[in-house]
Amino acid sequence: MIGRRSVILTEADRWLFPVVLLVSVYITFRGHNAPGGGFIGGLIAGAAFIIRYLAGTPLTDRWHRALNPTTYIGAGLVIAVVTALVPLAYGDTLLESAIWKWNVPAIGEVKLVSSSIFDLGVYFLVIGVVLLSLMSLGADPVHDEEVGEES
């Protein structure tokens, strides 16, 4: 860990972390129409983890079990590739996109583009990548458990 735990950062992290995560999800889905998207969203979420990391909140116990970064990466890639592959089953080409529109009462028209799902895959993958790099290079190389490995 870098330095000692900072009280300010720890406090900030407690409040910031969920907020930043929410923002990241928003940015991801907004990306189709305004600056943003899976990369940016994922990186923002990654940044949230960085803050958490800098605050010194251990990533290794609870987080490690719940969120194996490799799983994030794998899941993200599965989502992206499957989204890309689905149209093939309908006789279309790889990555052919579809646009679904629903009229939801009270909210109005809701539009979902299949490529947004693809972007979601990107989002998860990027989070996983940031997490994995951080955990690997940030951890104590001698005593800590191996990252992303079942031991």
Add this chain to the structure above:
Amino acid sequence: MSAALIVLIGVLFASGTFLLLQRSLTRIILGVGIMANAVNVLILSIGARAGEAPIIGRDGEFTDPVPQALVLTAIVIGFGITAFLLALAWRGWTIDGNDDVEDDDEDKRVASAKPLLGGTEVPGDYQ
């Protein structure tokens, strides 16, 4: 086309090359980073003209979105490469306590050894 950006491209390429020529892996990685930035600025500034962000609904003349997409991909790939190089530097450091890029041992050995044929000297003894 902006002269300032062209100059910046030149400076970044020069600096990147210089850093790549150093022995310390850290500096080489810095060089890789700068080079990547150099190419990205180049693609954007040579491939497109400055303008309004290409978001439908905004006013003004849009700048070409394609270079942006290419550069975005390049930035992300560059991120991966830099992370991996840093891990290499870190690993190199844990092995031998420095981050200098050494010359290849085998090449050095061969350069100083006698020329051999199949592990033996050229055999010329038959009589």
Add this chain to the structure above:
Amino acid sequence: MNIALALPIAAPLLGAALSMLVKQLFIQRIISFVALGISLASSIVVVAKVVTDNDILVTRLGGWPAQIAITLVADRFAALMLIVSISIMALVLIYSIGQQASDEHSTAYHPVYLVLAAGLAQAFLAGDLFNLFVAFEMMLMASYVLLTLEGTNKQIRSGVTYVVLNVVESTILLLGIGLVFAATGTVSMAELPERLAALPDGVQMGLNLLLLVAFGIKAAVFPLYFWLPDSYPSAPSSMTAVFAGLLTKVGVYTIIRTETLLFPGGQSTLLIVVAGFTMIVGVVGAISHTQMKRVLSFHIVSQIGYMILGVGLGTQAALAATVFFVLHQIPVKTSIFLVEGIIEKETGSSAFDDIDGLAKRSGLLAVFFMLPALSLAGLPPFSGFVAKLGILRAGFDNGSYVITAVAIFGSLLTLISMIKIWMGLFWGEVRPTPPAGRVGIMRHHKIMSTTSITLVGVTLAIAVLAGPLYDYSVQAAEQLLNPMQYVKAVLGS
């Protein structure tokens, strides 16, 4: 058809993704085999379709019109490369399991290996320059990881050389592609020929050269090959085998594309000169070194020279010979590295200083070294001979006597380098003493031996079936020399 072209890329990618989600080695292996199996099956379909339709297959991804979509394109050459490389990937996967060096070492092995396969497939099928760059990056990144998989001192040191020079290559390639876009406003390989041809000479030449430099680094031509002999030998043999067999050939493949599709005949003289130096300097390096893996690594470089010569000559005969040369080279080179892997696994080294008398210990091993070695040296009746003769004839036919003479001289040096390995490892008193009760090297390493033998068998089959395969190469060359066919197939009339 969309499926057949998409799956060679998508199946390994999905496999890689799933493989990351599981940690059990057994399941990972199954995933890899299934993914590569699907990939292989669809590439067979691609080849069959290319042959029966006698046309170029195209799929426009996302269903967009060809001008704006990324296309996957398979002509005869691409289809051939696809099927060969995927088969090799599948075979070496089996070998590497037998080698007990890679996938038992790290759970990253299988996903990364699959990404390498996907990258290869994408590189061959890419109909878009930037997509080609991405494919290159997939391959490169995967190769960085595979090269340093064990994280030993040696691997890290040579890994640095490999990574840095390949990053330089990526940078140059990106620069080149960025400038191509800047000059033409597109990166679609079907749209480019016309737009590039309209550019001023200097710009054309510069873009052409930039791409050639980048692909030349990838293909390891003189004077851009340095990274190869320093880095390949430190990887596990199975990885070296794949790299040696496939990665440099991707460079050759892209050089051929550049010189036939994008800038037809752009730099033939330069390529011929470069080819001459590559042939000689590569094999000269092989002669100086005293470690089988190093010798073979230098040897890769030298052989690349022959392929580049074919591209430089640029006639249909020359390109046909080059296509055949690539086709022959991939399995042969891979197989000889696989045999090397058996030696290394058995004795812990491949240095001439450490080992002698292997022929006495295992005649079978000697035979299965000798067969690919003689083929590489271009001796009849092996496939390497057909390939070499094809190049020489094309050279004579073109009236390029000097370079052809250089090529012939190079092949004498090649013979010396192969004999050097033979004399260094296989002849003499047996050393080191085999462990007691060892039945035979080949029998002891069953999986590795079986796969190596299979691959050597494939190389022999290439020699036997050289007739139809050469016909195929000739037709592939015909397509290559007719870029309009490519453009038409992609863009429609």
Add this chain to the structure above:
Amino acid sequence: MFVLLFAHFIVATAALTVLKSRPRVSAVLGICVFVATIIATLQWGRTTDGVREVSFNWIGDLGLSLHLRLDSFAVMMVLIISVLGALVLAYSLAYFDPDETTARFTGFFIAFAGVMSGLVMSADLFTMFVFWELTSVLSFLLIGLHSESGHARASALRALLVTGAGGLCLLAGVALFQVELGTTSFQELANMAPTGTVITVAAILVLLGAFTKSAQFPFHFWLPGAMAAPTPVSAYLHSATMVKAGIVLMARMSPIFGDLDVWRWMVVVAGGITMVLGGVRAMYATDAKLLLAHSTVSQLGFLGILAGIGIPGATYAAVVHLAAHAVFKAALFLSVGAVDHAVGSRDIRTLSGVGRQMPLVAILATLSAASMAGIIPLFGFATKEKALAVLLKADDKVGAVGNVALAFVVVGAVLSTAYSVRFVRGVFGTKKDCAPSHVHHAPSFLLVAPVVLLSSASLIAGLFAKQTGHLFDAVATTLSPEATGKLALWPGVNTALIVSVIVVAVGAAIGYVFPLAATARELPVTGDKVYLSLLQGILTGSKKITKYTQNGSLQTYVVVTMGVVIATLMYSLATDQLPHFDNMVIADSPLQFGVVVLCIVLTGVVTFTAHRFVAALLLGGVGFAIAVIFALFGAPDLALTQILVETIVLVVFLLVLRQLPSKFERSIKGSARTAQIVFSVSVGLVVALFALLVGNSRQAPSVGEEYITRSSPQGGGNNVVNVILVDFRGVDTMGEITVLAVAALGVANLVNMARRQRKPKVVEASQ
């Protein structure tokens, strides 16, 4: 017949695999194959007109097909190969102990016989080349049979490299013929009677190939070295069969190209020098086997002249002498082997009284030696007479070169007689000052029987020279229609006979007088020395080149790579007029200008600072500045991504740097540093200039416009960049996230490996 060819290979494979532990069984099988081949060949030789063809189309497009043709000449050669093969193999049963080496010998031997038969049956140059190279490889393996011995290895290498180099000349010739004429078939070439510079070059290349294989000067030196092989190998490969491949080739080609002056002169001069040189060397050899080796060289020179000079009569003489030589030389080798086996020595200075103790072998060997010396009434006499008779008249047909040939042959013939005498005297004679050699055991039946057969063949063929001569009529006419001739036991007193008598008399006198222990003065230049220095030169040169090209330094590699980039771009810049600055502005906005300046300053600091942390932080700074430039350019997505990526890279950088020292250790000072700076600046300059040039050359509209129009209606999004990323060019993104994933896995893997490799140490330390 052609099935029998395959039988060779099947038996050979069996000998090397399933019968590995029973070499005797495989030898017997081999003999059966040889005998079958003999019978079949004879059968065909009688029943058909002597020609039988088969061809296997390999690659039609390249005109590569394997084409075998069994004509009378091929029949003769196959018979020589098979008869001698059977005899030598039988001999080897007694000669070797049945161990693994013998198994390998047997396998290689049978395979070799098969390949050699294929070679002599080849109907075209290409097919011949295929078998040709295989004989080289197999002889390499046979010479190196006892690979523990450095001598054997060196000899094998020498033989392979010399014949291999010749093979490449041959290959070049083949390729030239194929390209120029579209065929390499001997018959078709003969019909075409091609001319021209390229054709001449091709013919000469083929001739050079033949020279190397048949040990003609200046490539003669590998043959004596090849005697490192066990005696049966020498007897077979290096006297009777493989070395004849070149002669066969010359015999096939000379009817086509024999009229070329270059060809003729090359053949005569090379053959003549070979003949004389081999003879002289034989006079100095003290190892009986080496003596025979040099005599083989000499005889090959003789055969070369006859086969290559392109006179029909000489072709006939070549054919008959080829047969005669195969018979007597094999017998001689085998008898030396028998002596060696019994006594354990081949040194003619110390062997003494062997003739008395092994009378049968001595008589047989003497007979064969007499045939070699050309003494009446042996086969060798008749053939040599024929050759002399032809050459005496040669100048009528070919002019001066005929006389030169005659001169060489006469001198060579004198030497032949001399070394024949020397051989018999040395091996079987009794020397006063030497203790009689001890014969350990009488040679067994199988060691002697082949010699009996061969030597009596020399005698019988000589006695019935006329009939024997007829047998070869068809053989010679196959090669060239006019090549007819006669042999005679007693030709009558004519010039040839007189010359011959003088030759024999002088030769015998020299052979008798010449000391057995004479040592030759070392020549300043020999073929072998040239070979060695060439090989050494290749090795040293290779090392030197590699030392410079592959110096192992990453810096050098980067310099060269970037140097190539500069060079190519400068060259391209030079071909066009320099970029113009028409639509150039200083900066798109004042803010942009400011940020660029800041960015340049930061870059400068990153480049030259000695502090790691400073460098890493400011690299982030450069990244942020560039993000601002992106934003100003109209690329908000790019700017956002750049900022986030730079942040995360910075954090990772710092994580790594905390383990490294705060300052860079050393950096080059002085002129090297200046050179680096100059180099780097020129990279920057050239790239920027070229970028400018490219930027001004756009003509067609960008594909981006299409994306902008389609983004919202078809892609379902307003942010065009994002729609491109996830839709239009989604495959790029798919690839790119894969790259990212793999990079992360790689990072984790490296760290995990580090842990794994460290853990044991930690455990050790704690114990």
